Amino acid sequence: MLVGIQLETRQTQRPSGPEIANEMSTYLQTVASERCKASFAEIFHYFAPRVRSYALKQMKNEAQAMELVQETLANVWQKAHLFNAEKGSPSTWIFTIARNIRYDMLRKQQKRKEDICSEDMWPVLCEQTASDAEVSLDHQVTLEQVGQLFSGLPVKQKAVIEAIYVEGKSQQEVADELGIPLGTVKSRTRLALQRLREMLEKDD
Amino acid sequence: MIKLHPNSQQLSEFAQGQCDSGVALIIAAHTDMCRQCKQKLTLIEAELAREAMAEKSSPDPAFDTMLANILQMPAASGIEVSYKQKKLELDGKEFVLPRSLQRYADKINGWSHLPGKLWQARVDLGIDGRADFTYMEKGGSVPEHTHRGTELTLVLDGEFSDGIRNYDTGDFIERSCDHVHTPHTEADEGCLVFSILDKPLHFTSGIARLLNPFSQLFFK
Structure with a gap:
């Protein structure tokens, strides 16, 4: 895996801004195409502490914050193929995943019967199932x-x-x-x- | 042409996931219809992400276990099903809904015919307050009223006027107790709107005042 080797040699000096974005984009693409664990580890080490810092500000306690981090990064691993570098940077993508999961976690905690979920509003990880899309509409009263x-x-x-x-x-x-x-x-x-x-x- | 948009504050709260669910849903539906707000939202999200991801928490030994656990997980199937656009049907007419509202077309508890050539279908979102699709036939109107709370309305199809100004498809309208208005439409195709209301309407004029005891019909 040529790409991976090249990138690993740059480890010592952390680039910033657009360079990080390019580097992380490449890792994400490698995860998507090859399920490359080393690439995911790079993404994880860069983002997990950042998502955790965000989560600690958003959630009530440490345990919930860690749950948010775990959920977010698990989605990155499982759904890396949905990342599209043309639409935005890896950190924006990962932030929006964390924001959505946070929203759904808080909604569950409120114990209200709210039916609105994050993917309705922010289709970040949108993969609609066939059954969802095919439900017909026959509820009108004439x-x-x-x-x-x-x-x-x-x-x-x-x-x-x-x-x-x-x-x-x-x-x-x-x-x-x-x-x-x-x-x-x-x-x-x-x-x-x-x-x-x-x-x-x-x-x- | 869309002239009325959520303000920057509302868009920012929406992007942070901080606003009430009903409000968030109607803003989402507006951004589905409005390229300008969609672009703004992309910029806001990028900025929020930059801020949120700037700080690192201290290293945590739990991260190693977490990484190992995640790597055990299988990849999600990469199959994206192209989704069929759902339409809202009423009285022989079909309306295409914005993406974020599509799922709610199924949650309509039937259309009620109200006085004034109005059709209303409540959507149970489980939120405080209520959410409705309202369709005004040509020449239809709602008696003059004001609100005890805030009413957010998104014009989904057609146009209408309320004695204050005219509204076109895609417009995002915020009305509160400061406004007294009388929505009506003269458009041939009528007008379909989606609205979120946190408190009952309060009718202000003539015979319609008598509806006040029944404004739960508009707000059940």
């Missing part, structure tokens, strides 16, 4: 269906909803017109909306 749902409401609720939402009347007007207390109009409206919502959710 106007006709909505009409059907609406007609499924109890008559009294339907009258109130129609008067308020279609004819634009006030609740008081509806109460006067139907000769029922305002409170009844309010509760019928609430029940009807609740019912419609349930039907819409079930329908889907």
